[in-house]
Amino acid sequence: MTELTPTPTIEDYLGIIFTLERDGEEVIGARLSELLEVSAPTVTVTLRRMVRDGWINITPARKIELTPKGVDAAKAVIRRHMLTEWMLAKILNLPWSKVHEEAHRIEHSISSEVELSLIDKLDDPALCPHGNPMPGQESISSKWKPLSECITGDKIIIERIHEFLEEDPVLMDYLESNQIVPGKQAVINEILPFNKTITLKNESGIVTLGLDIAKSIYIEKQH
């Protein structure tokens, strides 16, 4: 319980652990290694520090669990990340596809005073600009279905691009320039399971997406 405030590195770990827990995914070191793009030994020693400092516990089965203190810190950094995304998007007019990576750096320097002010100026949003729920608002997104589960002819509204897709700037740019962003309508054109692709039609024309990507894009069906 040494540390009062997590370092940026620890905040990154906390955020990913929280998100995996939220999604019901198995929270193990190998997942963190992949998502954080660091080597497995780095994860091992970092997790040891996190246990030492009271952010997480590790079960005998090597599962990672946030402590109450860890949950609080994780929620705080995710809130600040999402508020920063909105600030960059709405106040500074940065492109939707770029705000995640900018916010990912800035989130670690935001004080609670700034956070409160952002909540005020941005009208306490329940979702980030990509449709992911603020901590405590998970119920909003729980009614949306993965795009991968649609069938040909479905009329849909794009609602959410999962956090882990936000990490890929090339993908995000592709999604933005093809209008695959929250609030936009589309119709499912064609699904090719053997090809692992799904094709939709929207304002900007015909867009093809890999089915793996489509699993992490959530939609609402129209009437």
Add this chain to the structure above:
Amino acid sequence: MTELTPTPTIEDYLGIIFTLERDGEEVIGARLSELLEVSAPTVTVTLRRMVRDGWINITPARKIELTPKGVDAAKAVIRRHMLTEWMLAKILNLPWSKVHEEAHRIEHSISSEVELSLIDKLDDPALCPHGNPMPGQESISSKWKPLSECITGDKIIIERIHEFLEEDPVLMDYLESNQIVPGKQAVINEILPFNKTITLKNESGIVTLGLDIAKSIYIEKQH
């Protein structure tokens, strides 16, 4: 010349070196040690890395000089610091006395895209909220005189609180709550050289300041 982008620590060093150079002060390790509040050996090794990476040169007489690359990096971080101060003050309505320390953390995570957007939203300010000049705008502040050089009865306008005073949050809070902020009027009430104090009268009443502090507060005399 290894590093392309300075670390936050190096950016802090660069900013202070730039400001000392600008003010015509002697730029030596001991000054950095004081202003950065780190030990002398820490400064020695950090400066060695800065020479190695091409940010500074150190003369045989132990004077520190920014290289052209160092000047560019220093100007960038100072610009971002000041723009962030304005963003916090004008857009997020944080108190004037608090924006420096918040901006000092955030400045290291601002990209040039965000910087350009801030310049646009904030109408390309020439001064920070404390009246210090943006890099390249030094001429604006050069006509102001130190408050310490006033005489009893002078009618003045506060114009500038020097960067190095911004570092002291207790002082900044004192100044703000006593209306010693850029744009405010005051009259010199009493100067006590033996006591090293200067007393002024303004909207908020009578305020006493130490003469050392008054040396770093710049004013304009009224007709």
Add this chain to the structure above:
DNA sequence: CATTCCCTTTAGTATGTACTAATACCATAC
């Protein structure tokens, strides 16, 4: 000339964060 003051450096250490190479562990598949 010796003392003092200011400044810098050396030496030794610590901590967080990263890496590679090699090893170990475990469950499942063949």
Add this chain to the structure above:
DNA sequence: GTATGGTATTAGTACATACTAAAGGGAATG
């Protein structure tokens, strides 16, 4: 049962950033 694949750990290293203790240098002062 042994091979495989996924996972985790140990061992060894590197680097940026910090510290204290101690030593060294130079200028000014007495």
